[in-house]
Amino acid sequence: MIELDDRLRALRLAAREWGEELRELGADLDRDPQDTGRFADAEAVRYIARMMIPPEFQDTALRASGHSFHGDRALERVIAVEEFGRGDAGAFLAAPGPSLSGGIVALLGDRAQKKWFFEHCADDADGPVWTFFGLTEPDHGSDASAMRTALVPAAGGDGSVLTGEKRYVGNAARARLGTVFARTGPGPLGISAVMVETGTAGFHASPLPTIGLRGAQICAVRLDGVAIPESRVLGRHLPASSRGMHAGTRMFNQFRPGVAALALGIAQAAYDYLEQHRAELVRGGGAALADLADRLSDTRQLVWRAAMSVDHDPAQGALASAAKARATDLAEHVTLRALELLGPGARFAHPRPEKWARDARGVEFMEGTNHMQRLNVAQGVVTGRIA
Numbered sequence: 083m084i085e086l087d088d089r090l091r092a093l094r095l096a097a098r099e100w101g102e103e104l105r106e107l108g109a110d111l112d113r114d115p116q117d118t119g120r121f122a123d124a125e126a127v128r129y130i131a132r133m134m135i136p137p138e139f140q141d142t143a144l145r146a147s148g149h150s151f152h153g154d155r156a157l158e159r160v161i162a163v164e165e166f167g168r169g170d171a172g173a174f175l176a177a178p179g180p181s182l183s184g185g186i187v188a189l190l191g192d193r194a195q196k197k198w199f200f201e202h203c204a205d206d207a208d209g210p211v212w213t214f215f216g217l218t219e220p221d222h223g224s225d226a227s228a229m230r231t232a233l234v235p236a237a238g239g240d241g242s243v244l245t246g247e248k249r250y251v252g253n254a255a256r257a258r259l260g261t262v263f264a265r266t267g268p269g270p271l272g273i274s275a276v277m278v279e280t281g282t283a284g285f286h287a288s289p290l291p292t293i294g295l296r297g298a299q300i301c302a303v304r305l306d307g308v309a310i311p312e313s314r315v316l317g318r319h320l321p322a323s324s325r326g327m328h329a330g331t332r333m334f335n336q337f338r339p340g341v342a343a344l345a346l347g348i349a350q351a352a353y354d355y356l357e358q359h360r361a362e363l364v365r366g367g368g369a370a371l372a373d374l375a376d377r378l379s380d381t382r383q384l385v386w387r388a389a390m391s392v393d394h395d396p397a398q399g400a401l402a403s404a405a406k407a408r409a410t411d412l413a414e415h416v417t418l419r420a421l422e423l424l425g426p427g428a429r430f431a432h433p434r435p436e437k438w439a440r441d442a443r444g445v446e447f448m449e450g451t452n453h454m455q456r457l458n459v460a461q462g463v464v465t466g467r468i469a
């Protein structure tokens with residue numbers, strides 16, 4: 083059984099308090115995803131915006147009970163993210179900050195690239211700085227290595243040009259910068275990641291209509307010959323075998339426990355709601371609650387174990403996949419069960435669980451669907467990496 087130390091307990095309490103603020107703000111964003119004005123000033127959002135910016139590129143860190151936090155370890159992130167998800171998962175995903183792009187820049191950037199990217203993220207003098215992460219394409223989701231977006235040398239030899247389409251990209255229409263994966267040649271080594279400023283000619287992003295996680299404004303992105311200077315190509319100083327999708331896999335291993343924690347937060351929120359409405363539950367509600375409570379605490383232990391595992395070795399992602407599959411299944415189960423236990427008409431009478439059920443469905447797809455996670459787990463078992 084994993085127990086948190088004083089430092090992480092302090093983080094959990096601070097994040098829980100801030101997560102509560104996200105509840106109402108998340109409901110506003112669900113109604114109108116453009117409504118980010120009041121939201122961007124919330125303490126939780128300020129913290130999320132700074133999470134992942136390495137200490138050398140910013141002067142503020144979250145402080146709670148005398149400890150400071152930068153969100154640079156998976157265990158630290160899952161503790162905070164569960165509480166933010168318990169507040170509102172859509173609002174968490176709608177927040178500014180380096181997010182997945184920060185992860186890929188941290189892995190692949192040289193010193194000058196990290197400085198450029200993270201200092202941009204930290205410089206919020208002109209308002210919050212959103213980022214986007216462009217990997218998925220209209221016909222290439224799970225099989226990302228089949229991507230067609232191309233990065234080719236510019237005519238005249240000055241840098242490169244990015245052409246193609248990305249889909250389901252969170253926050254792209256409000257982002258100032260982000261990262262895009264593109265093909266530079268055939269095969270698994272012919273993929274590179276580049277940093278892109280959204281103000282560059284040829285970059286277009288438009289929000290897609292969505293049912294859940296509406297605040298995150300999932301977008302379609304079109305890249306019509308976007309100019310990419312050589313200095314924005316990540317991983318130039320690394321061997322070809324460590325760039326592109328290889329880095330993407332390590333980055334997803336590190337972030338997947340965070341998606342699991344987000345799902346766990348949604349599940350916990352739905353459970354808390356059932357507890358508060360215990361008297362209104364249909365017959366059998368008490369026994370159902372006891373079962374859900376056990377599943378929540380078992381899954382929390384798995385999420386923490388997965389985070390510790392990737393903090394120890396980011397190349398080993400099987401536990402992270404297990405945690406993500408288990409937690410997102412649980413989020414769907416608890417939210418749908420909540421609507422059943424609240425009786426006929428619950429979707430109309432209880433807007434909060436109704437929203438959580440919509441949000442939980444969306445989390446299943448993020449950073450690889452659960453079918454893909456189960457394939458990773460099976461591989462981990464077959465190769466003896468997990469028992």
Ligand SMILES: Cc1cc2nc3c(=O)[nH]c(=O)nc-3n(C[C@H](O)[C@H](O)[C@H](O)COP(=O)(O)OP(=O)(O)OC[C@H]3O[C@@H](n4cnc5c(N)ncnc54)[C@H](O)[C@@H]3O)c2cc1C
Pocket residue numbers: 214215216217218220221222223224225248249250251252295300444445447448449450451452453454
């Ligand atoms: C809320 C949300 C936010 C997102 N944010 C981003 C983002 O910021 N950036 C980004 O690049 N992408 C993002 N995505 C996209 C996400 O990564 C993709 O949805 C995901 O990779 C699945 O791709 P797809 O939707 O094309 O489904 P497909 O790959 O077409 O899969 C469809 C179904 O087939 C199953 N399947 C596919 N291949 C196999 C296989 N080999 N074996 C068994 N089953 C299989 C899948 O599990 C799934 O159930 C986001 C998605 C969502 C829902």
